[in-house]
Amino acid sequence: MSDTPSTDRGALPDRSAGSAAFSPLYQQIKGLLLQSLDRGEWKPGEAIPSELELAARFQVSQGTVRKAIDELAAENLLIRRQGKGTFVATHHEAKVRFRFLRLTPDDGKPVASGSRILDCRRVKAPADVAALLELRSAEAVVNLRRVLSFDQAPTILDDIWLPGAVFRGLTAESLARYRGPLYALFETEFGVSMVRADEKIKAVPASPEQAELLQVETGSALLQVERVSFTYGDRPMEVRRGVYVTERFHYRNSLN
């Protein structure tokens, strides 16, 4: 099996001629790794095979695998740990959590948090939610409403929409029993890994209902955050509309 440069690479397309749609080898490897992640071949928190193993599997050099993994690590899908291996990112870790929870106390002191489920129902998707989730109109979705409290003070009111086909069996009871971040639950119970999210933020006056639930005055200024979260392959898997009380908290962001 002594190689020549044009050895067969199995699933990989031939690249010897300047093909019309040129894609670097490491990008193709990255795609294959993404497929494996999506397929659940390696679960969140687990180690993926070593670089040498992957290089052998794909019939490329270690350096090429390395570059593919580098990009996935830069996107926070994988986490490299020197001496130990490369691991699938998981929301069962404080670090990942803070990537998605941007509201932090003004004084920086850590707070105790609690969640109260208001509501969890299966309904037909409203048109706007269906569009954002790329579902057919009126397809089934799960609608979840909750209040998050920090140091006993109600601070976040969330209105969450999930594709019904994927999240069947999600009930208010199962949620009430669960402690920890929602996205961690989604991983372990439904095999859905949230990988990226887009947010649109506005300042809005509190509606009477919001004011009541968050124990603020009607009309007081709230931070409104509309989030669409994506799994592997940029598939939208959650729409989340939240309003935040920013009296003693702020939304932090870094511009790079």
Place this chain on the structure above:
Amino acid sequence: MSDTPSTDRGALPDRSAGSAAFSPLYQQIKGLLLQSLDRGEWKPGEAIPSELELAARFQVSQGTVRKAIDELAAENLLIRRQGKGTFVATHHEAKVRFRFLRLTPDDGKPVASGSRILDCRRVKAPADVAALLELRSAEAVVNLRRVLSFDQAPTILDDIWLPGAVFRGLTAESLARYRGPLYALFETEFGVSMVRADEKIKAVPASPEQAELLQVETGSALLQVERVSFTYGDRPMEVRRGVYVTERFHYRNSLN
């Protein structure tokens, strides 16, 4: 000059023994490149020397220089252009602008923007601003206030603080004549490149003065953004407190 692995590397410290503070070669190269950028050896918009030239200058392989540049490019300090070279990032480009201007129209249609300078004075730094800019208390700062309008509608009210020692000669008149983003002006007139910024966001009710300037009702909800901007080496160079009208605009953000 045929090399042996332990050839002298000029300015670079000897790494042959397992040194106490181990730092990879490419990190040291990155540091040297950063110094050159900070010193202004290569100006924003200009090309830096080719990878091979830099490799020769620093007496390392092209691959090592490449990795240093890769990191600087990932941090948006440098921009690689295949076939042309590697360039110093500049705010004289639409792309860079949108990294720092996160307010966008809800309907996505582009808007005409205009700036009105309210005020530009040299004053003694308030304690909080001095702390954020890492200045001694009561040191001189420039305080600049302006209103940005989108499609003729006043939308952003900014209160900006700059270190007086660096921004001497910045006046309301020079600003009034200038068209374009502030950060581009800072680059060409004062040699200050903004590279990164941290923001803290809240929802607040409009004060009577803010309401008047932004033509909204007193007490209506505004998005409040406190930004600290940094140059090379994470040196704070601007404090900017803005309030945004988010009636027809939103602050967009991506969580990765």
Place this chain on the structure above:
DNA sequence: CAGTGGTCTAGACCACGTG
């Protein structure tokens, strides 16, 4: 055509974590 960054390889050695 020459020069730039981009890809790919192969191999040596280092630092880290675990037995």
Place this chain on the structure above:
DNA sequence: ACGTGGTCTAGACCACTGC
């Protein structure tokens, strides 16, 4: 001692840009 990822090198070839 071993296996992992991390660094560094040298060299070949590819793709893009501009003269």
